[in-house]
Amino acid sequence: MKKLNEYPLEVQRILxxxxxxxxxxxxxxxxxxxxxxxxxxxDYDLSGEICEVYSLKSVLTVxxxxxxxxxxxxxxxxxWLIDIIWEYFGLI
Numbered sequence: 001m002k003k004l005n006e007y008p009l010e011v012q013r014i015l016x017x018x019x020x021x022x023x024x025x026x027x028x029x030x031x032x033x034x035x036x037x038x039x040x041x042x043d044y045d046l047s048g049e050i051c052e053v054y055s056l057k058s059v060l061t062v063x064x065x066x067x068x069x070x071x072x073x074x075x076x077x078x079x080w081l082i083d084i085i086w087e088y089f090g091l092i
Contacts, residue, residue, distance in 0.1 A: 001052060010038050011053065024048025 028044040043052040
């Protein structure tokens with residue numbers, strides 16, 4: 001995990017609100033919900049400690065790239081099938 005001061009102030013505020021006296025899983029879920037409200041997320045390990053904090057924008061960007069690549073592949077396959085159908089019926 002990055003150093004606390006490397007995160008935006010709003011993220012720092014939420015992370016600093018972590019109550020170490022509360023049950024770790026409960027507190028980690030609460031922090032996660034707060035982070036989600038501002039476009040951030042976190043992962044926590046089996047002990048309940050937060051181990052990773054990241055912006056959801058970067059995750060969405062990767063998902064968008066995958067969707068674009070998948071869409072291009074589908075379009076290529078579709079065009080290939082259309083060509084086969086046209087050839088089969090002698091329309092080319």
